[in-house]
Amino acid sequence: MPKPILEVRGVTKRFGGLTALSRVSFNVEEGAIIGIIGPNGAGKTTLFNVITGFLKPEEGEVIYDGQTITGLPPHRIARMGVARTFQIVKPFPELTVEEAVRVGAYLRAKDEEEVNDIVDDVLEFVGIEELRDRYGKELNLIQLKLTEIARALATRPRLLLVDEAVAGLTPGEIDDIIEMMHRINEERHITVCLIEHIMRFIMRVSERIIVLHHGEKIFEGKPEEAYEDEAVIKAYLGERRI
Amino acid sequence: MLSPTLLLQNLIFGVLLGSIYALAAIGLSLIFGVVNLTNFAHGDFIMLAMYISYFLGVSLKLDPILTPIIGFPAFFLLGVAVYLAIFHKIIRAPPLSQIAVTVGLLVLLRNFALAVWHAEPKSIPRTLLGYSYRLGPLLIPADRLTGMLISIATFLILHLFLTKTKTGIAMRALADDLDSAALMGVNVRNLNMLTCALGIGIVALAGGILLTFQPVNPMTGLIYGLLTWSVVAMAGLGGVSGILLSGIIFGIADAFTAAFWDPRAREITIYILFILLLWFRPKGLFGRR
């Protein structure tokens, strides 16, 4: 049994009186694509923030590649091979797409030539080569999201965390992202962990899904089984988007 | 040299002074917390208030303690005017822009004072409250005591306003979470304007009283700006009472420095306190939720 690349053990996160995450535990095997879903406010982004070091949990641990990373600063975790995109895009408005991706590339590259190679490679892989010289502030939503993915890929991660990649996109654009997630996982051998609250997207992409509700894990298993699970159905009762 | 009487006397001076520092800082705390506006020119508004008190004192022979009667409404309106002319435009701007614009404002106010009142320090002869109470061997100047009472009264009124009135509660909601407050139907723009007007209006109260403590010159704005920001920094997210306590701590540090080290070194202690705070207790200074 291959060692999991990510282990989340009993993570609890509180904000004053509010418990955002409650003893959440799961593993992610290397090479998998798993999805994390749940209604709004379920704690999904908080979970990512804890994993990537932006928040410290009150209880529990996060273990990446066998090493405890709980409490490490985000840049250390990124160096170890974890990359991430954000729920609300965080672009570099005054930099061109090429420059933005360059920033990511500098993490692993040993010299300028390698930086250039990584940039060219990633721009082509994500399919935004023609946006190279456009400034961040000129881009529309899908272009910004693609740039953010490219930027993250330039750091040559082993684990990619994607937070709501398709919010606000058209169905056609969503299909493109679905295809890209598969390519990232299969061609680049990157473990992918997706957060989404649009079921349609996540069911088509993930091999396994985890359902969060009010900060607790209420289901873990195959996407099809989630539809039958009682707890999941109850949690989404009232949500029209199934 | 370090008799208990001397220590106690300076402690009293410190508390009296500190309560005024708190009054000077509360407006800044409101504007920074509720409107989320970084105003680097706050100290120069205080300086302006001191000059206006001086002007009223000299031309109308008005006691500086009484100048707030004219000063508060005037500065309240000034707050509205500054909000509409400048603050309004930079509320959504990044911090660098806010700092840049308010630094520009600082320079304008400073040079305005220089042009009108010139560089020599200005002060008011002792007021009609020029006597002091005696508490055993200790002296409690009446004008400064009055100042502290005004300050505490203002804090009490403010506390009641923020906790018991709808508008006040809405202001606190704005300070906590802008988006939810807006969703609940709070008129953000009017609230921002009111906060700025209130914040600057209170400056007028502090300015008049401060003039009884120390003279004013065009560079005073910078000193009070840094002082009030330090008070806000130490108070952290502690709300109104935090400001009062923080102000008093700085007041005591100020008084002790003046008495036991060197009156000119007062600012040094204050800023060293501030820098130590940044080093060792920055809990209240992190990003907005």
Added chain:
Amino acid sequence: MDRRLILAPLISLGVLSIIPPLLGFNNYYLLLASLILLYTTMVSAWNIIGGFAGQVDLAAGAYHGIGIFVTGLLFIFYRVTPLIGIFLGGAVASLLAVAIGYPTFRFGLREVWYALSSLALVVILYKLFLVWESVGGTIERYLPKVGFSWFYLTFPGNYLYYYLMSALLLAATIAINIRIRYSRLGYYLLAIRENEEAAEMLGIDVRRYKLYALIIYSFIVGLTGGIFVLMLGYVHPVLFDSWISIQTAILGIVGGLGSIAGGPIIAVILLAVAEYLRVRFGGYIPGLHQILFAIILMLIVLFKPGGIGEWLDSLWHRITARRRMEVA
């Protein structure tokens, strides 16, 4: 890009060296020009922390003053030659910079706290040296009179050499700007400016890189103080001046954050204008140039935040676009 690294400083040095003969080697103009060059150097150095890293720094007056005092006092009390003193001044400035930068560059700490402590530093130093009678106090302390000396870098009555030193420092600072801009450091600083959280997630230790920028910038500003004190001939606490901090930041912002040419160009123009205003109207309205700078700053930030750097960029694109079309 490597061409730019050599060309830009060489061109600026070339331009700058025609000025003295143009001014007829007049001492007053040489002094004025040297001052303008020193202040311009500060603006160019500020571009590293303010323009690239996006941090509002208001400590230029403090670092400049440190350079003045360290160089001056070492010379006065220990006859240390400014050849060493100037660089020690830069080093001490950097040390102080880290003292306020380290706690305030913590990830997540709001920008305003660094800006405030940087401004506070100027005031602290002013008051400190005022109170510290043995090395400061209220009277000017004059540098020793050693006559014309290369060893002590003193050239009494002749500002030509100081002009050359200032010009060299400016050229070097511009070269440093260029070198940083197209390196890992530069890209990391820009990323920090644009979005700190995204930068952290790309493996950038935000605090460490901000400190790198701060150290380079404060060192250079410290150097300007060292040269300045040689021209002035004395030290006095009032030289810790908050206006220098504010002026540097204003010129940096108006020049365009991150624009390597914008800052120096606007600095030279506005500083010359300021001098003119001071001479012409200083008697009536002593702070006229300050008022002008403040108004320009507010107008630029409110209406054209890119500063003149943005305008220079579009000019450059139009020129090169035309050339690209001709080639094609």
